[in-house]
Amino acid sequence: MITVRSEKIPNGKSERTFVDIARRAQLVECAIDAIAELGLPKASLAEVAKRAGVTKTTIFYHFTSREELIHEVFASVLRQGAEFMAERTTSGQSAAAELQTYIEANVAYIDTHRKQVRVLTAIAMNFTDADGRTRLPHDASVYGTSLAPLQAILERGQRAGEFRDFSTRTMAMTVRAAIDVIGPQLSVIPDLDLDAYARDLVSLFRHATTQEARP
Amino acid sequence: MITVRSEKIPNGKSERTFVDIARRAQLVECAIDAIAELGLPKASLAEVAKRAGVTKTTIFYHFTSREELIHEVFASVLRQGAEFMAERTTSGQSAAAELQTYIEANVAYIDTHRKQVRVLTAIAMNFTDADGRTRLPHDASVYGTSLAPLQAILERGQRAGEFRDFSTRTMAMTVRAAIDVIGPQLSVIPDLDLDAYARDLVSLFRHATTQEARP
Amino acid sequence: MITVRSEKIPNGKSERTFVDIARRAQLVECAIDAIAELGLPKASLAEVAKRAGVTKTTIFYHFTSREELIHEVFASVLRQGAEFMAERTTSGQSAAAELQTYIEANVAYIDTHRKQVRVLTAIAMNFTDADGRTRLPHDASVYGTSLAPLQAILERGQRAGEFRDFSTRTMAMTVRAAIDVIGPQLSVIPDLDLDAYARDLVSLFRHATTQEARP
Amino acid sequence: MITVRSEKIPNGKSERTFVDIARRAQLVECAIDAIAELGLPKASLAEVAKRAGVTKTTIFYHFTSREELIHEVFASVLRQGAEFMAERTTSGQSAAAELQTYIEANVAYIDTHRKQVRVLTAIAMNFTDADGRTRLPHDASVYGTSLAPLQAILERGQRAGEFRDFSTRTMAMTVRAAIDVIGPQLSVIPDLDLDAYARDLVSLFRHATTQEARP
DNA sequence: GATGAATGAGGGTTCATTCAT
DNA sequence: AATGAATGAACCCTCATTCAT
Incomplete structure (x- = not known):
């Protein structure tokens, strides 16, 4: 149901880059903090992005949706x-x-x-x-x-x-x-x-x- | 922080009327249903109002805020x-x-x-x-x-x-x-x-x- | 598929008010202008709202969605x-x-x-x-x-x-x-x-x- | 207004390479398909890129803008x-x-x-x-x-x-x-x-x- | 006692585009 | 020749809330 990545992957090798992995991890970490502090409903993407020092859109580069991010957190x-x-x-x-x-x-x-x-x-x-x-x-x-x-x-x-x-x-x-x-x-x-x-x-x-x- | 609205009761009478009480009870009941079925975050005032067959604004006549309603539910x-x-x-x-x-x-x-x-x-x-x-x-x-x-x-x-x-x-x-x-x-x-x-x-x-x- | 109005209508008589009808008409008119001038894709709700001297949200008070507005325009x-x-x-x-x-x-x-x-x-x-x-x-x-x-x-x-x-x-x-x-x-x-x-x-x-x- | 990017062609050569030409043609072809199937507004660069098995950014290597691509399609x-x-x-x-x-x-x-x-x-x-x-x-x-x-x-x-x-x-x-x-x-x-x-x-x-x- | 009309803030998401590599 | 990473602007839409009636 939740497909991991819709964009890129032009060539077959869809391995994640180091940076990508790091960013994902960082975003997940920030999401964890946000959820722990504010609760799930108030842990908006804007909030997570702010904590990560990043734009909302950046989250969508690494995750296809808020739901995917939360699943990953979990x-x-x-x-x-x-x-x-x-x-x-x-x-x-x-x-x-x-x-x-x-x-x-x-x-x-x-x-x-x-x-x-x-x-x-x-x-x-x-x-x-x-x-x-x-x-x-x-x-x-x-x-x-x-x-x-x-x-x-x-x-x-x-x-x-x-x-x-x-x-x-x-x-x-x-x-x-x-x-x-x-x-x-x-x-x-x-x-x-x-x-x-x-x-x-x-x-x-x-x-x-x-x-x-x-x- | 949450005042139980004594000031808003109209025309001097300090007691709530029957209808007033009944409506409050009904709204609380509908809120209970909504929260039970949809969870707190999705139990919006619009949802509660719909279940009560009433306008959103009506809720504000009986409760000063969503928060008060939920406290009352609790x-x-x-x-x-x-x-x-x-x-x-x-x-x-x-x-x-x-x-x-x-x-x-x-x-x-x-x-x-x-x-x-x-x-x-x-x-x-x-x-x-x-x-x-x-x-x-x-x-x-x-x-x-x-x-x-x-x-x-x-x-x-x-x-x-x-x-x-x-x-x-x-x-x-x-x-x-x-x-x-x-x-x-x-x-x-x-x-x-x-x-x-x-x-x-x-x-x-x-x-x-x-x-x-x-x- | 497109239901006309989700909110209000607490009582059975869901007749539209004069003001409501007027606003709807005005919004439709502004939408017509916007679409004619900019084309459908660029006729955003923000654009229509601006022309009507109204907030985006107001449009949602009168129409359930952009699609309904456009259908009405048509x-x-x-x-x-x-x-x-x-x-x-x-x-x-x-x-x-x-x-x-x-x-x-x-x-x-x-x-x-x-x-x-x-x-x-x-x-x-x-x-x-x-x-x-x-x-x-x-x-x-x-x-x-x-x-x-x-x-x-x-x-x-x-x-x-x-x-x-x-x-x-x-x-x-x-x-x-x-x-x-x-x-x-x-x-x-x-x-x-x-x-x-x-x-x-x-x-x-x-x-x-x-x-x-x-x- | 839309320059056909003569300046961006790299390393001095003023002619496009074979590959370059081929890619452009391919991208145009994919854009044609996308527009025919989805209509112009929904034929986003992401969509075209996906069909071409290429990244969005690649399109910008070959065309200065979405508009140029569409002009070329036309x-x-x-x-x-x-x-x-x-x-x-x-x-x-x-x-x-x-x-x-x-x-x-x-x-x-x-x-x-x-x-x-x-x-x-x-x-x-x-x-x-x-x-x-x-x-x-x-x-x-x-x-x-x-x-x-x-x-x-x-x-x-x-x-x-x-x-x-x-x-x-x-x-x-x-x-x-x-x-x-x-x-x-x-x-x-x-x-x-x-x-x-x-x-x-x-x-x-x-x-x-x-x-x-x-x- | 209740509603109609409106609003500002914020929600998630998609877009074309850029820049370094 | 192409990509990875990031972004700002804009999108539609929902929320709780207000004010005049």
């Missing part, structure tokens, strides 16, 4: 997020340990990427139509991490006998919700201690997932 | 939500039972007031500025029920020895998050069984709050 | 043209006399309505797509007078024995072409004597239509 | 048209025969060069200003054949006694008009039989030009 943030996560995801642990890692890594991400989180939710919200269906090409679940990997951890824990019996979907949703709520809550409680919060969550979900009766 | 939905909650909140129970009631009532509200939930989040999102601080007069926490009452339940449970030791704030945030996430998740999983979800949550938080070791 | 000119013709069309004459009247009336119209003729052709041209098919709601043939009435005259003349045998369609096309060519030719020959031209045409087509051999 | 089509005509113009005939040839050749041209005809009229229309005066360097009369040669035939016929007495200018205009109208009419009547039309015209103008009374 994809870009998602990409960065995935990298961040990949780095701190360890394997070969117990499910419980893995769940702990998951929670800690995610909270850490939010702590250090508040701008990105704002952007993600802003875009996800505004690209949803009447019946709630998303018009975004990517999984709208924040940080690109849908519930699937989390649910996988939980299921493995259940199979291994580490975890008690519960709905893995509900548990996964709750874990993610407890993480994602940080963004909005930071507005209300600016001095929220995220390290403590992470510790609390780990403990909370250890109790929630494990067998209660122990000899 | 307050109105909050008011309704509070009523709903008040009706199904019982007292004189154990903390555990009260927590269960809280969860069930809240999920039920979301289940039966999806439109309102959409409106609330839509407004909350778009009325947040750069540093996340809300520009809304009311507590943005959905349904007007901030964390306070929930936290009160949890503390009572701890004092009564029903609940184990944990951060009541973190627990309260997680409970609310697990509830509030339903709205967004309904977009992704439209056939989500909310009764089951409520049951799962009750169980989940019973495990999370109570002592694990039992004789 | 229709308006056509209407005026039809009136003009109706006034000088006599009946109960011989076919030959009627043909003469037709030619004279048409040439007179062009002579006195050069602006309108320019507008008509300008719009007709630019609202034609690749395969030549018109996207206009009305018959694009100038002055709304398609070939039909002309052809009717010619057929009557043939049936009455006044005219010789010929293709009425070709003859009709030629008559109209000889008339319509005046517009373009006026550019090349500004001092073209239209009275003389009309007389010449009448003579030309008398020879072309009537039997050549006479006793 | 001239080119005219040139081709003149060649076509030159080939089928015979001499040493009676004026009547020559008129017949003229009509037949012109109709044949239109029949086989509809694209070109579209382009010619499209350009002629849009390059005309307020008072109708053309801003084109060449005679706007289609196919470069102004009325002059046609009028010459008619005058010769009158001098030779073949033709009756009539205004040669009016007659010439009518002949051309009847020919030129084919283009527009083809839009309305796509299955117009041009051979028949040519035959009809020949007959029509034989009657119109010759003495009516014969022994």
